[in-house]
Amino acid sequence: MDLEIRHLRVLNAIADAGSITRAAAALGFTQPALTAQLQRIERALGGALFVRDGSGARPTAFGAMVLAHGHGILTAHDDLMRDVRQRGPDDSDLTAVRLGSVPGPLTAVLVTTARQLLPRAEITLHTCDTEEEQLELLATGRLDFGLVVDYPEYELTLRPGLGEALLAVDPVFVLISERHPLAASPEIPLSALSGEPWLAGENKDVRMRAQFRAACRRAGFAPRRVQRLSGSVVFPLVGQGHGVALAHPLVTEREGVVVRPLAGDPMAVRQRVVWAATSPLAEHAPALHDTLTKAYWAEAQRAGVYWEWLEGKGRLPTVAGPSDAE
Known part of the structure; x- marks a missing residue:
């Protein structure tokens, strides 16, 4: 290192x-x-x-x-x-846009959106181990924009001088084998998975893990086993019936694996665009948020299971406008 x-x-x-x-x-x-x-x-x-x-x-x-x-x-x-x-927004050398994200389903969408919005800029992406690391890089001016994820009741507090715009608040879904007895269910109670081994990627987000444990307690059980693995092997192991896994609803189904909603929405994930309010690029934040929001809901429509769930629930996008932290 x-x-x-x-x-x-x-x-x-x-x-x-x-x-x-x-x-x-x-x-x-x-x-x-x-x-x-x-x-x-x-x-x-x-x-x-x-x-x-x-x-x-x-x-x-x-x-x-x-x-x-x-x-x-x-x-x-x-x-x-x-x-x-201290460079002004009209300086001719403002050609670099530094993006940050913990790896997730919207990371590539963030890069694509920035390139659409600022086609002449050089776009770079820094993938962070934790959201805390990403917020530090934003607060100290080493990133221009970040896609920050946290969880209701386990929110990350922004430092002074950072602006934010809410992108969406989504339910957490589950990945199970297409051969699983519950695969045909439109929604799965979390309690029905109490006996399953849980397969998790190498995510270092302690807030996500705390939300999961709290949701299991409310459902009346403690997870049987949680095994942390490289994200690349989670799908094959789930597909072959070796466990189940939590998933963002934008994740698409793959061979042998289906994505299913959890009944009652026991967990949720919140996504925000965050930037340094003093950055010369801060003026682009509203346009980036608007463009990313459109791209986000286009992704949701392509994620068939999630789109059907949204339609069935009559849910509209949960989106707020930009603000600056005090």
């Missing part, structure tokens, strides 16, 4: 806070997520950076050296980004 600016910010936050827990709160991370990030950084650098005990976290001698160099790098980087943000 190469050391990046975001890693230096993590180290700086821990040193300033004197505690991983306090640093996680300041960065908008969960404490386990920040601990895991610190461990990856320490493995990459080859040594412990902090002594962690009951009183908090303090730099080791090695950590103090890294922090000293990192402070100079962060200062230079922040000076650069300040100058970049």
